[in-house]
Each structure stands twice: as structure tokens, then as C-alpha cells.
Amino acid sequence: MNQFWGSSITTSDRHRRGVILVLTGATLWSMGGLLLRIIDVDELTTIFWRAVFAVMALSIYLLWVR
Numbered sequence: 001m002n003q004f005w006g007s008s009i010t011t012s013d014r015h016r017r018g019v020i021l022v023l024t025g026a027t028l029w030s031m032g033g034l035l036l037r038i039i040d041v042d043e044l045t046t047i048f049w050r051a052v053f054a055v056m057a058l059s060i061y062l063l064w065v066r
Contacts, residue, residue: 032050
């Protein structure tokens with residue numbers, strides 16, 4: 001198991017890392033809205049690129065966990 005989620009990490013460390021991950025995710029998600037206001041593209045292009053970045057993020061996460 002990865003050291004990040006391993007049993008050697010205390011509950012408070014896991015909680016702290018969880019809070020950091022949630023805050024980082026929320027920040028990045030809200031910045032995406034600002035970026036969409038700046039650029040002017042159609043809905044299908046927006047959906048496509050959101051899906052591409054979601055697949056990349058999930059792939060990186062899955063490779064990191066394993």
C-alpha cells in the first residue's frame with residue numbers, strides 16, 4: 001500500500017491531508033469557472049476538455065495509489 005494511505009500515518013495526519021486535498025480540489029474547480037468566462041467556446045468543446053482533464057487526473061491518481 002502507498003505510504004500516503006498506509007497504516008503508519010496517524011488519523012490526524014490523514015484528516016489534515018484530506019482537508020488539503022479537498023481545498024485544493026475546490027480551488028482548482030472554481031478556477032475552471034473563471035477560465036471558461038475568459039475564453040469563448042461552445043458547450044461540446046467545454047465538455048470534451050473537462051472529460052480529458054478528468055481522465056488524466058483519475059489516471060494519475062490510480063497510478064499513484066497502486
